[in-house]
Structure formats: C-alpha cells, structure tokens
Amino acid sequence: MSRSFPPLLPAALGLLMTAACNQQPPPAQEKPAPAAPVIPGPDLAAMRDSNAVRLLTAYGREHPETQVLFRTSLGDVKVKLYEDTPLHRASFLLLTNKGYFDQTVFYRVEKGFVVQGGNSDKREIKLGKYHIPPEFRPGHFHRRGALGMARYDDEKNPGKLSSSHDFYFTVGQKYTPQQAQSIAGRKLTPAELKTYATEGGAPALDGQYTVFGEVIEGMDVVEKINQVPVDPYNWPEKDVTMKVEVVK
DSSP, rough: OOOOOOOOOHHHHHHHHHHHHHTTOOOOOOOOOOOOOOSSSSGGGOOOHHHHHHHHHHHHOOOOOEEEEOOOOOOOEEEOOOOSSSSHHHHHHHHTTTOOOOOOOEEEEEEEEEEEEEEEEEEOOOOOOOOOOOOOOTOOOOOOOEEEEEETTTTTTTTBBBBBSSEEEEEOOOOHHHHHHHHHSSOHHHHHHHHHHHTOOOOOGGGTSEEEEEEEEEEHHHHHHHSSSBTTOOOOOOOEEEEEEEOO
C-alpha cells in the first residue's frame, strides 16, 4: 500500500528561506587559492633530447645526493645511485624531487627476472620526451639488486639511449660461469662470473642497459614485488604504488 505525506516539508522550507533572506550575512570574500610550491630544477615538460645533457649536467652539480628511498605499498627499499653515472643519477634525482615517481606504479613483473616501474595511466605530471645517453661503466652489472634504466630495442634505438623514467630492479637467478658468459652482452670479468654464480642476476642485460644504482636495504621487498599475482601481460593485478624521496 502506498503512503502519502502532507506537504509539511515545503512549507517549513519556505519559512526557513524567508528567515534566511531577512538575516543574510555579508557576502564572504573569496580567498585566492594558495600557489603551488615552486620546486627548483628544469621544467620537466620542457625537457628534450636537445637540452637534456646540458640541463642534467648542471642539475647533477647542484645535487650531489646519492641515496633515495622507495616507500612502496609492500615496504621500503633504499637505493644507492652511482656517482660515475652522472646523467642517470641527475635525471632520477630530478624526477624524484619533482614528485614524478609518486604518481607512478610498478607496472611490469617478470618473475625471476625484473620488476619495472616509473609510469602510470593516472599520472598528471607532464614529462617531456627526452632520453639519457648510455653510461656503461666497468664494475656496474646486472647482479641481484641492480637498478637499471629501460630503453627501446636496438632497431628503434641503436644508440642504446635510456628512457628518462622507466626503471627496473634486477632480481634474476643464478648462473654457472659458462651460462652467464654465453648470454651476456659483453665479456664478463671473473668477479662478475662469480657473483652471478653465488648471488644471481641477469647477465643477458649487461652491455645493453645502463646500471646506475643498487639496492642497499629492502631487497626482500623487491623480491616480494616480484612475486605478486600478474595478468597475462605481466601487469600486477593490484597496483604496487610508490613514493620516492631523496635521503642524502
């Protein structure tokens, strides 16, 4: 059975509106929105291949820091950035200080190989199209915990220029010296061969992708990310988010 109600609400509302009209307060002054804080450094949207080396070189001189902290949704990871890969270090510090990585996720998980992050469909910070010249250095290789920068393949990118923002942590697996050398992109040293046999890594990436840092705390968190459920495209079923900050 349907119910009907007397029209009390409209009448009461009319009384309230009349009273309000008789006692209207003076109009409030609109306060201007606070200006967004200006973060020193180049405008990310204006970064291009034509100016990246110059801008990153200058930024790196002004910012000598070598440690960053990833606060992920699965735990914290502390990373050391190498001083002898100055362009990669400066670019990573710049994007960190600008808050770029805080709007990104780990979007690729290859079990027993790498976890990759630095992008998201939801990010709002605009980033110019720039790449970083390769900085291959003796002693920097894809051992377990290495931090590297992704890039397009040789067909599109014969100069092996790094992405500005797509980074990865190496998980890898253990290889015998013969196995490691057979898949490596360059001649490995005896020390590197021993490390791949005892600690593991991804020797197939050596000489192909720039390694510019390493995990110094929280490798168990990287391993945890490497084990999350993924879809058929290796994208985590649940977003693994991050906040990145410069430590020192």
